[in-house]
Amino acid sequence: MTADERPTVPTELDRPGREALAELAAREPATIRAVSAYLTDLAAWRERADGETSTESTPSDSETYPDGVPSHASISVTEIAGTEYYYYQWREDDEIRSETVRR
Numbered sequence: 001m002t003a004d005e006r007p008t009v010p011t012e013l014d015r016p017g018r019e020a021l022a023e024l025a026a027r028e029p030a031t032i033r034a035v036s037a038y039l040t041d042l043a044a045w046r047e048r049a050d051g052e053t054s055t056e057s058t059p060s061d062s063e064t065y066p067d068g069v070p071s072h073a074s075i076s077v078t079e080i081a082g083t084e085y086y087y088y089q090w091r092e093d094d095e096i097r098s099e100t101v102r103r
Contacts (some may be wrong), residue, residue, distance in 0.1 A: 069099055077103065 001060065009021055024032055065071055073090035084103040089096065 066099060066101055 002032045009018055013021070015081040024035060027035075065073065068086045070090050073088040076089070078085050078087055086103055087098065088101070089098040091097070
């Protein structure tokens with residue numbers, strides 16, 4: 001990118017995100033850099049916070065699905081009151097099925 005080329009706005013942003021970027025584009029470079037640093041820190045914090053409460057995973061070789069749960073079920077690991085649970089969820093025809101098992 002040369003000095004004359006303006007960066008392109010990411011296409012995955014929704015309307016409020018695009019409007020926020022348009023507002024920031026009019027700010028001083030120092031302000032934009034400060035916002036960038038904040039957003040990087042915010043993204044890292046969100047990733048850590050999301051990882052502490054629930055994580056999407058697939059079972060390892062040593063883990064198996066409970067009886068009645070298909071191997072294509074998604075798995076979330078959730079901690080409730082200090083106890084971890086596997087939360088299995090899958091679709092059967094037009095219905096969403098789920099099962100929770102203590103880890």
